[in-house]
Amino acid sequence: MAYSVVGAYQILVWNPLAAVPGATLHEIYAAMDRANESLSAPTVFVWAGMGTLLAVAVLIATLRQSISRKAAVVLYLLLLVMGAPTHMMASFPAGMGIADAFAISGGDHAPWGAALYTVSVVAFLALVFVGLRRNSSEAPHD
Secondary structure, three states, X not given: OHHHHHHHHHXXXXXXXXXXOOOOHHHHHHHHHHOOOOOOHHHHHHHHHHHHHHHHHHHHHHHOOOOOHHHHHHHHHHHHHHHHHHHHXXXXXXXXXXXXXXXXXXXXXXXXXXXXXXXXXXHHHHHHHHHXXXXXXXXXXX
16 A cells, blocks of 8 residues: 555656756646646556555455465565556656656656665565465475
């Protein structure tokens, strides 16, 4: 859930402020509106909402003991791994809107996007470790 919240703030608040230094968020949104551009907030909210709903679903399944704790760990790691590509897709329209409205690059200007991608990479490595550990524990012993 934290990934979704930080990702939404990155796209809708922190990145625009970093991309247009000296301007307030209100000024940025107004300039984008005048240029007929937007940060595609509905797309960002759907992305963040889906991530949150999936995290809550895993929590409920775990609390109801519908899935094992190990399965819950794997599912949470998968959610974090998938955070990077889905965040990139959710942030693309906002980045293009900023780029078009202010004639700058549409990439991340604030550091939090890179922090989110780092979390996804670490989750991927942890997922690989969990998978290798599981495979080695299931291997027949002579």
